[in-house]
Amino acid sequence: MQSIIHPVNREHRFCAATGPRTWKRRRVLHPRCPLESHCLEEQTSNPNMTAREAESFKEQGNAYYAKKDYNEAYNYYTKAIDMCPKNASYYGNRAATLMMLGRFREALGDAQQSVRLDDSFVRFKNANAVIEYEKIAETDFEKRDFRKVVFCMDRALEFAPACHRFKILKAECLAMLGRYPEAQSVASDILRMDSTNADALYVRGLCLYYEDCIEKAVQFFVQALRMAPDHEKACVACRNAKALKAKKEDGNKAFKEGNYKLAYELYTEALGIDPNNIKTNAKLYCNRGTVNSKLRKLDDAIEDCTSAVKLDDTYIKAYLRRAQCYMDTEQYEEAVRDYEKVYQTEKTKEHKQLLKNAQMELKKSKRKDYYKILGVDKNASEDEIKKAYRKRALMHHPDRHSGASAEVQKEEEKKFKEVGEAFTILSDPKKKTRYDSGQDLDEEGMNMGDFDANNIFKAFFGGPGGFSFEASGPGNFFFQFG
Template structure:
């Protein structure tokens, strides 16, 4: 009896376990088949749920993990998929599709070397597997793109780095490292909206990603928003205190802001020499910050214009617009310097650029003034011909004419060479023209305003300079220059 009871007990505890295991396998297979059906319909969330149920029923079945890994890959959840793929090959090292999926996850996440190992293992199990062969080539290509990008980054060939990362991301779409490197290079190339977009996409998935925070700050920093940039750098350093790039950028941003503000204060205080020194020191902090450096060059150009170093001011403004060709203030400053140095064509060009960008009344008037001065500059400068200031009085104009007319009168140079006689005759005529215009208030007003003198019916090529000379000196008849000693002449009317 005791033996029979003992056997019953044994039967009672063993048989239900065997039945439950078989039932679990059948139920797990049912869940897997349902998962396959949803997968075929591309309903990956439901497929995931049923594969999970299958795994819960039979946690040591490699294919279930492999199927769920494939589903997670379709959902873009590569890190979770990698865990399932790795579990599938731990359970069955001969599971080729498990190794392929593990390699694909590694590659998608940017770990090309680990991907190569997985694909190599798949090829060891099935050396004719076409997918494994192709994926191994893809992983090898990604490693080559990484290598080239690293070299080109050191050379500051950021365009080539972006190209390499774009190619690598075709095979590794979930690699944050590649995306961050691309975004950083886009920022260095001044393509800030693109860089911001890449960094923002990463931060939506991981708000604590220090690299993405650094790139966001870098974009703001290069766009001239230094205070906001510092906030992002500080946040990045909270996430990763040893982040070298964020640390260096934060240090540069703070130094640049402080030095620029010191320069502005010195300028407002009228200490132009100190302001010039401070702006120069600020320019040495970070040559890559084009926007801020453009402002610094323009500021230093303003200082130079105050110091009447107009050529240096023009050079600084030129550097500013080279760094930022949309910087209106620099164009205006340079245009004014061009006006002050009588380089009117250059001034007109700058004012045209400004007016095309910002069509304001003020800019239109500045352009008109420059165009007028350019028009006037292309005519004969009668003030310069007479050697008088533009504000010269009537008496000063008369005295100047008397002096220049006697100096250049043809009779005075009758003994000179034909070439000299011709040149002096030309100057004598120009002196007469100048006096004719500047001694007549109406003509002088028209000349000063840039209007065409021909509109009054005056043809300056037809008048007789000798008649003007006679009329001015008031002689009754002919005139001549006679020598009164070596090199001395006196004028005598007949």
């Protein structure tokens, strides 16, 4: 039986030895041949037509590349290479496409082939540099050197600006560095192109989580896990977010109920969940500081508030809480510093008044504390002030210490004078008011260095013949009027 020829299955293949249009036949298996197992197929080997078809495939690849459809571009460049495997530019184009797809090892192979065919394509050796940046970034991520990872990804993206994997790694590190708007922008760009990208959804959630928008963050983590149930990072972040939210809310509830001990324990447990969540931890430290202030553990409260502002130096509430603790512990310079920080940030009337009060207390603290000298409370009555003066004046009167060393006599004389000053100010309602308000007493025309403490003593005790201290036994004295 005669063989069946199938011209419809012609294939154009490049053959340097053939003419402009030559045909050759080869036997192929065909099911319609009952007596023969093979039939002949015509095949063309016109080199000009082959080159034109290859160029057509390349142009279609270029069109898809321009539209950023890198998968289709890759397919057409591959067809061009299949037809003309000796064309360096086709390998170069496919290498560039593979880089856009993040397939850098394959890109390096194509780039090397393009260079072997034509050394003018040496620029595609950059694929090797990208692979090195990727390796360095992986190592630095493990070391938590996120700034260096961002640097490496920026360099890699110069060669492969559409690589989602590099963009995601950069965005995650930006989030870890607290650069949330930049991280969100990168993730949002990816989600606009692919709304199901689990990595981008994870990064969006991570930014919200670190900005203490925990409830919204959980929604993104859950969505990421729907797209990729085995997404380990999203799973861990979702678990931490839910645990933080629960502990913080339980702590707040205990605080409102006045159970400060339980609130302290819950806030402490929450602080141990995720040390990377800076903003939430800053709030937890401030909350625990508030608990400590309620428990009158003021030093601990100051320490917690300090931890809060170290994590977030814009956290006004922590500065205010610490400033109040400084006021309560009479550390006025520190209180003024915190209130100044607050007022510079938020210039409200309330903050201005708090600063003014702290400055007044600081000014007052630098003067002699007449209440302390007399040993009375700031709310002492007139009688209490008189009794205190009587006791302290007799205790420090120079005559009582006439037998002591010169150093002791000098110290007691100083104290005797201070007791007189204190009584002069606190026994006069007008002067006492000015002193309590922090105003300068010298404005009253009173120079505290000029008065005579003995005259105050005499005026207080009275008696026409003066007074003297006489010994009534070893170490004992009594006061006698003349």
